[in-house]
Amino acid sequence: MHYTYVLQSKLDGHLYVGCTANLMARIETHNSGAVSSTRSRRPLELVYYEACLSEKLAHTREQQLKTGFGRAYLKRRLGSVA
Numbered sequence: 001m002h003y004t005y006v007l008q009s010k011l012d013g014h015l016y017v018g019c020t021a022n023l024m025a026r027i028e029t030h031n032s033g034a035v036s037s038t039r040s041r042r043p044l045e046l047v048y049y050e051a052c053l054s055e056k057l058a059h060t061r062e063q064q065l066k067t068g069f070g071r072a073y074l075k076r077r078l079g080s081v082a
Helices: 023-032 055-065 068-078
Strands: 002-009 015-020 044-052
Touching: 002 023, 002 055, 015 023, 015 044, 015 055, 015 068, 023 044, 044 055, 044 068, 055 068
Parallel strands: none
Antiparallel strands: 002 015, 002 044
8 A cells, every 4th residue: 555645733733745665664764864855844744645546646636735735635634723
């Protein structure tokens, strides 16, 4: 399985969308400061994820969630979290 995930910064509330094969390890990598795009927004918490059957599908879904329509979907889906 591959996962498309959304992390939210507890510092400023911003969302980060990504994809991975190992969800828990990837979250730890983000929170350790090893990912430059989220280093300054730590701590991060997992607020949403989707399981996909392939890496290609997970990457495609990641790209969809990064569009304006995708961000609107996440805002509706997450409600008061986002």
